Amino acid sequence: MTIDSLKSNVAVSAAGLELHYGATPVLKGIDVALGQGKTLALLGPSGCGKTTLLRLVAGLLAPSKGSVSIAGQVVADAANGTFAPPEKRNLGMVFQDYALWPHMTVGGNVSFPLEMRGIGRTEREQRTMHALERVGLSAYVGRRPSDLSGGQQQRVAIARAIVAEPQLILFDEPLSNLDRELRENMVGELAELIASLGLTAIYVTHDHSEALTLADQVAVMRGGLIEQLASPDELVAKPATPEVADFLRLGGIAELQNRDACWFFGNSDVALMRADQGPAGARSILIPVAAITPGEIQPDRLAASVLRSQFRGDGHLATVSLIGADQVELQVLSRYKLKPGDGVGLSIDLDQVRWFENSNHPHP
Numbered sequence: 001m002t003i004d005s006l007k008s009n010v011a012v013s014a015a016g017l018e019l020h021y022g023a024t025p026v027l028k029g030i031d032v033a034l035g036q037g038k039t040l041a042l043l044g045p046s047g048c049g050k051t052t053l054l055r056l057v058a059g060l061l062a063p064s065k066g067s068v069s070i071a072g073q074v075v076a077d078a079a080n081g082t083f084a085p086p087e088k089r090n091l092g093m094v095f096q097d098y099a100l101w102p103h104m105t106v107g108g109n110v111s112f113p114l115e116m117r118g119i120g121r122t123e124r125e126q127r128t129m130h131a132l133e134r135v136g137l138s139a140y141v142g143r144r145p146s147d148l149s150g151g152q153q154q155r156v157a158i159a160r161a162i163v164a165e166p167q168l169i170l171f172d173e174p175l176s177n178l179d180r181e182l183r184e185n186m187v188g189e190l191a192e193l194i195a196s197l198g199l200t201a202i203y204v205t206h207d208h209s210e211a212l213t214l215a216d217q218v219a220v221m222r223g224g225l226i227e228q229l230a231s232p233d234e235l236v237a238k239p240a241t242p243e244v245a246d247f248l249r250l251g252g253i254a255e256l257q258n259r260d261a262c263w264f265f266g267n268s269d270v271a272l273m274r275a276d277q278g279p280a281g282a283r284s285i286l287i288p289v290a291a292i293t294p295g296e297i298q299p300d301r302l303a304a305s306v307l308r309s310q311f312r313g314d315g316h317l318a319t320v321s322l323i324g325a326d327q328v329e330l331q332v333l334s335r336y337k338l339k340p341g342d343g344v345g346l347s348i349d350l351d352q353v354r355w356f357e358n359s360n361h362p363h364p
């Protein structure tokens with residue numbers, strides 16, 4: 001593949017993107033490129049800058065520094081003041097609060113972007129029905145949004161976002177107002193819709209399971225920066241930092257100290273392994289749920305006490321703290337229900353633990 005053909009495959013990109021509110025930096029230098037037909041999830045805790053990045057791509061905000069390109073066209077560049085407004089960016093947008101117009105019917109809402117583009121009535125009606133069919137709501141074309149459930153209203157918002165066949169669709173926490181069961185169903189439906197329409201999408205969420213289900217690439221953000229950009233499989237297998245591992249709830253994170261020829265949990269007397277079993281210079285580790293086998297308390301196992309436990313389909317997921325190092329909390333999957341206060345012995349498969357060095361860079 002030539003560099004030009006690689007470039008032409010990029011649907012949306014940001015380079016050196018910064019946004020400051022007065023003296024406060026909210027985005028501190030974002031570089032990201034997304035291929036045609038791919039979905040990027042922006043994942044991170046509240047306030048890390050996800051929505052701000054989405055608004056910069058949408059044209060609802062102008063960057064303080066850096067640029068945004070869509071389909072090879074620079075749509076914003078702080079260096080020379082280039083700025084295309086949202087309606088010139090050929091985008092669809094879906095927000096958390098649906099943003100449907102209550103005085104219009106479902107059909108009126110969905111066809112609105114076509115009306116704005118000056119498309120004639122017959123074509124408008126055909127395309128509106130087609131978009132509503134895609135989301136399973138063609139029977140509701142004449143209803144008011146207020147007659148629909150939350151999940152149905154969000155489907156109408158999705159139909160409105162896809163009706164004009166935009167080159168890029170932006171989702172800002174679109175499922176967060178729905179209850180958990182509906183949200184879980186709709187994540188799968190959305191992933192299927194995005195794939196079948198071949199959409200390029202950016203999807204903001206603070207829910208790691210939504211991001212890992214929907215996206216081809218996930219940008220884990222923290223404090224206005226992308227901490228790691230990777231596919232879901234790579235993120236789970238190789239989180240770059242303890243913070244990423246913690247945010248994705250991949251298991252327990254613990255600080256280790258190397259002394260007296262052993263690796264100890266912090267400054268406790270509880271040792272995990274001999275010093276030569278871990279890399280020199282490492283500081284903290286991730287102990288994935290899958291690395292721990294719970295059982296009776298025995299001398300060759302770490303002793304722990306159950307803090308809380310929750311059923312999650314494939315077993316009981318318990319949070320336990322180590323006896324003698326109770327600041328260390330680990331997650332254990334048990335076939336049997338564990339009650340708070342129960343003692344449990346943990347066998348840890350050391351081949352599955354992941355090491356992080358002091359500098360925050362993972363050990364290879």
Ligand SMILES: Nc1ncnc2c1ncn2[C@@H]1O[C@H](COP(=O)(O)OP(=O)(O)OP(=O)(O)O)[C@@H](O)[C@H]1O
Pocket residue numbers: 021026044045046047048049050051052053206
């Ligand atoms: N108009 C504004 N003026 C000043 N600060 C702002 C403004 N809008 C957002 N911020 C700040 O920018 C930071 C990033 O906000 P942003 O909405 O992008 O975060 P987020 O990751 O989407 O969070 P959430 O998940 O809570 O929506 C926050 O600290 C927020 O307080």
